[in-house]
Amino acid sequence: MINEETTGQAVIPAPVSMGRTAAACIAALILPGLGHLVLGKWVRGIIIGLVIATMFVLGFVMEGHLYKPESNEWLTWFFSFLDAGIGLPYLVCLLADWGIQVQPEQAAKVTFEYGNTFLCVAGALNMLAAMDAFDIGVGRKA
Numbered sequence: 001m002i003n004e005e006t007t008g009q010a011v012i013p014a015p016v017s018m019g020r021t022a023a024a025c026i027a028a029l030i031l032p033g034l035g036h037l038v039l040g041k042w043v044r045g046i047i048i049g050l051v052i053a054t055m056f057v058l059g060f061v062m063e064g065h066l067y068k069p070e071s072n073e074w075l076t077w078f079f080s081f082l083d084a085g086i087g088l089p090y091l092v093c094l095l096a097d098w099g100i101q102v103q104p105e106q107a108a109k110v111t112f113e114y115g116n117t118f119l120c121v122a123g124a125l126n127m128l129a130a131m132d133a134f135d136i137g138v139g140r141k142a
Contacts, residue, residue: 013142021137028130030087032122035133048129055122056086063106064115066090066099079116085123 015021016039028035033049036042067079084090093099106112135141 011142013136013139015139016137021134024133024137025130028126028133029085031089032087032126032129035130036136039133039136041136052086052122052126052129053089055118055125056089059115059118059122060099062111062115062118063109064099064112064117064119065102065106066093066119067116068094068100079120082120082123085125085127086119087126090123 016024020038024035024038026035027038031049032052033045033047036045036048039045066083067076069080070076132141
């Protein structure tokens with residue numbers, strides 16, 4: 001058996017079908033970690049899901065809020081894009097109007113901006129996790 005130890009070269013994983021890769025990418029964008037579970041990467045999927053979900057919850061614990069796009073404020077479009085990267089949880093919060101509106105006492109808290117940052121980073125990390133699922137699906141990484 002030829003492996004990395006005897007040849008000094010990395011073993012390239014076999015790609016999965018394009019349908020399964022597409023399903024994994026869509027699943028990853030819907031719920032953190034789900035794309036890796038579709039590809040059979042259970043440990044990686046569970047770790048990604050737990051870490052991103054923890055960041056999302058901590059963002060709210062720190063009194064952060066989710067952004068929604070406002071036509072006269074271009075920066076809200078950028079932050080909304082990052083928040084929307086979390087997938088289904090963002091959509092549920094947006095439709096339920098939970099965590100979107102900012103109260104004056106909420107914005108006065110010291111942790112307010114940290115919470116906003118945690119929520120945005122959770123979405124950005126989930127988008128990176130979806131790209132990771134794509135790389136695994138096409139065989140670029142194990």
